[in-house]
Amino acid sequence: EYMGLSETDxxxxxxxxxKLCRNEDVYVSRDIYSCVNEPDILLKDRNMMSQxxxxxxxxxxxxxxxxxxxxxxxISGIYSRNVPFIxxxxxxxxxxxxxxxxxxxxEMGRWSRVPRESRxxxxxxxxxxxxxxxxxxxxxxxxxxxxxxxxxILQQSTLNEFLTGWDGNSNKRLILCKFIYEVLEVY
Numbered sequence: 001e002y003m004g005l006s007e008t009d010x011x012x013x014x015x016x017x018x019k020l021c022r023n024e025d026v027y028v029s030r031d032i033y034s035c036v037n038e039p040d041i042l043l044k045d046r047n048m049m050s051q052x053x054x055x056x057x058x059x060x061x062x063x064x065x066x067x068x069x070x071x072x073x074x075i076s077g078i079y080s081r082n083v084p085f086i087x088x089x090x091x092x093x094x095x096x097x098x099x100x101x102x103x104x105x106x107e108m109g110r111w112s113r114v115p116r117e118s119r120x121x122x123x124x125x126x127x128x129x130x131x132x133x134x135x136x137x138x139x140x141x142x143x144x145x146x147x148x149x150x151x152x153i154l155q156q157s158t159l160n161e162f163l164t165g166w167d168g169n170s171n172k173r174l175i176l177c178k179f180i181y182e183v184l185e186v187y
Contacts, residue, residue, distance in 0.1 A: 049073075050073050053067065053073060054067065061110065061116070062100050062110070065130075065131065066099060068158070068160060069097075069098045069131075069159050069160055069163055070098065070163075070164075071160055076098070076164070077166075077173060078091060078094050078173055078176075078177060079091070085170075085174065086173060086174050086177050089181060090177035090178055090180075090181045091177060094177045094180050094181075097131055097135075097180050100131065102184055102187075103184075103187055104134060104184075104187055105119040105120065105121065105128075105129035105130075105187075106119050106128060106129055106130035116128060121133060121134070121138055121140075122140070123139050129187070134184075134186070135162065135180070135183060136162075140186055141186055144182045144183055148175055148178070150175075163176070
């Protein structure tokens with residue numbers, strides 16, 4: 001037994017690596033031990049990180065978008081181990097949308113310093129091509145909304161409500177990820 005864990009415990013490789021670090025007096029081992037021995041430090045770090053992200057959202061548009069998608073900064077049910085049948089491509093699309101790491105003009109314009117109001121969608125050249133537009137209103141993705149029968153759900157939702165409203169059911173999570181994947185493929 002090592003630190004109260006039996007040799008069959010899945011944490012043993014971690015514990016062995018930690019023991020090697022400690023034996024070699026690697027500086028990081030002290031930080032790891034403080035996290036293991038003081039669980040409150042993890043909560044404290046999470047709260048501190050949450051405050052930083054929230055403060056950045058006031059001045060940085062990418063953080064603002066993320067706070068609109070995930071104001072509680074919680075891990076989505078999409079990443080649950082209970083959802084094994086969502087393919088990597090669908091999970092990646094969900095994550096890219098949530099983190100604004102995609103090829104929509106709202107994101108591409110950030111890189112080339114195009115003013116936000118000029119990052120318009122090719123559907124009408126007046127609507128900003130952002131996550132909300134392509135999911136909820138863009139005519140180029142009407143057929144995808146119709147395919148999944150979610151047009152009426154979208155009319156009453158914020159981006160956060162839409163992304164989290166599917167968490168209770170594995171089949172619904174799959175539909176959400178497929179929908180997002182197909183929408184992002186249009187652009």
